[in-house]
Amino acid sequence: QVQLQESGPGLVKPSETLSLTCTVSGGSFSNYYWSWIRQPPGKGLEWIGYVYYTGSSNYNPSLKSRATISMDMSKNQFFLKVNSVTAADTAVYYCVRGGAVVHFDRWGQGALVTVSS
Amino acid sequence: QSVLTQPPSVSGAPGQRVTISCTGSSSDIGAGFDVHWYQQLPGTAPKLLIYGNNNRPSGVPDRFSGSKSGTSASLAITGLQAEDEADYYCQSYDSSLSGSNVFGTGTKVTVL
Numbered sequence: 001q002v003q004l005q006e007s008g009p010g011l012v013k014p015s016e017t018l019s020l021t022c023t024v025s026g027g028s029f030s031n032y033y034w035s036w037i038r039q040p041p042g043k044g045l046e047w048i049g050y051v052y053y054t055g056s057s058n059y060n061p062s063l064k065s066r067a068t069i070s071m072d073m074s075k076n077q078f079f080l081k082v083n084s085v086t087a088a089d090t091a092v093y094y095c096v097r098g099g100a101v102v103h104f105d106r107w108g109q110g111a112l113v114t115v116s117s
Numbered sequence: 118q119s120v121l122t123q124p125p126s127v128s129g130a131p132g133q134r135v136t137i138s139c140t141g142s143s144s145d146i147g148a149g150f151d152v153h154w155y156q157q158l159p160g161t162a163p164k165l166l167i168y169g170n171n172n173r174p175s176g177v178p179d180r181f182s183g184s185k186s187g188t189s190a191s192l193a194i195t196g197l198q199a200e201d202e203a204d205y206y207c208q209s210y211d212s213s214l215s216g217s218n219v220f221g222t223g224t225k226v227t228v229l
Contacts, residue, residue, distance in 0.1 A: 099218060
């Protein structure tokens with residue numbers, strides 16, 4: 001059974017870069033889309049972007065090019081960076097298998113990232 | 118980028134049937150893209166509930182069913198149970214602006 005686990009700093013200062021890693025275990029990295037989705041406290045879900053196992057990626061236009069998703073297939077990991085963060089980027093960040101026209105079928109437990117000085 | 122519209126809340130007594138609507142546009146649901154549904158229990162990550170408009174993953178009770186028509190979709194829960202109290206989100210794909218995954222605004226289901 002494939003499992004996903006987020007890791008990274010839980011506190012980031014305003015204007016700095018948020019960085020998270022997702023480690024995939026128990027399944028193949030190939031032939032799938034891998035996405036990041038976030039949920040501000042008390043609010044709904046927002047898709048951030050995906051990386052395909054080939055390395056291609058796509059992003060939510062609302063992040064205005066601040067997000068970058070990359071991957072390391074040799075380590076079964078993919079990564080999220082969001083630069084120039086503000087308090088509005090405070091959220092639980094989920095790494096998820098799926099994206100594009102494919103449903104999200106496996107979710108990590110989520111990582112709370114707080115943006116504060 | 119569009120957001121799919123859901124009612125903020127629905128409620129029902131145990132055993133009743135409730136439905137949650139999900140309204141999109143001509144660039145997402147109306148363009149023929151599938152609708153998927155997720156259940157989020159308090160304090161947990163969302164879980165896939167319905168995929169491809171009306172398909173249940175293994176382990177999801179058949180009390181949950183989905184449908185799609187035109188620019189809208191619906192999730193029905195029959196025989197409502199206390200454990201169904203959760204937030205529910207629809208999701209689809211938006212072909213405008215180079216393509217994006219879009220979520221519904223979310224619906225809180227309360228079991229009375």
